[in-house]
Amino acid sequence: MVLSKACTYGILASLYVARESSRSKDYVSIGKMSKELNISFHFLTKILQQLTSAGILVSMKGPKGGVALKRDPKEISLVDVVVAIDGMGLFTDCLLGLPGCGEEKPCPVHGEWDGIRANLFHTFRGKNLEETAKSIDELNLRFALPAGAEVDREDSG
């Protein structure tokens, strides 16, 4: 898995908030969001707290409370969300898990991986929440987990 599940939830939630924010200025209810995205409420809450402490969201308690984007959604990239939850590892670590990935003492796949992850970084650094959220409605994209179903990974058998 490239991104942790927490991270994918964080991305889906960020897009949800950006999408709602384009319609009203109110805080987005975590309860409502967890239902519509089919993500466990308490687990989602924790992830949103990480995004809040990372300066991506702000939160408000009480009735009419919830979360909202702290900054202009045009200024928040998907990489910001990934880094807030999974850290920079995806963009800095050795693909083979060797410590200290770099040119000085590269592993046998460093040359290839270095290019691919840079591409990954720049591609998602260039995707901001505003445009990405807008594309959901324009292109009728999927961005919520299905109702009861569980995702299962393919495996070598």
Place this chain on the structure above:
Amino acid sequence: MVLSKACTYGILASLYVARESSRSKDYVSIGKMSKELNISFHFLTKILQQLTSAGILVSMKGPKGGVALKRDPKEISLVDVVVAIDGMGLFTDCLLGLPGCGEEKPCPVHGEWDGIRANLFHTFRGKNLEETAKSIDELNLRFALPAGAEVDREDSG
């Protein structure tokens, strides 16, 4: 983490076997390999069993036993090893964990991810064990874990 730890161990071990095979026709001892790569013997054994049942390695018990490549190392790509251990998920699954990744009902990052993972696939599909193992000696590359050290992931604090 892009690849499971088991998968990175499998790649390092495959390269080790390919490198040894280029020098002699004997089976490569798993005990010796686990010591030189600093990978837990029993854990490595299980990973090698997966590679054996996937038709990448053959094994032999008893003194002078061990593992060897089943096919010409020129014909075994790094993708073969990845797929044998982690499955095809890396190359087929939705980056956001939604079920049924595809053009019909794409998620907001499908376009980008689809291209990047195809690049990833073709790049490592093009790297075979023979050439990759040879490059280790020619370029003095790293391909073993350090002695006692543990790798730690960067995290968002």
Place this chain on the structure above:
DNA sequence: TTATTTAGAGACTATTTTATCTTATTTTTG
């Protein structure tokens, strides 16, 4: 001020991944 509604925080549980330990089973050597 009190009740209600919502997020925050922490303990707890479950699952998956990683790692270890013990006991076969097979093969060579003497």
Place this chain on the structure above:
DNA sequence: CAAAAATAAGATAAAATAGTCTCTAAATAA
């Protein structure tokens, strides 16, 4: 055939990740 050396297999344990539950704190509304 017996002993030794090596992989195979399975039980167990530890660690990381994912998910649940309960209680607290803050904000609103009456």
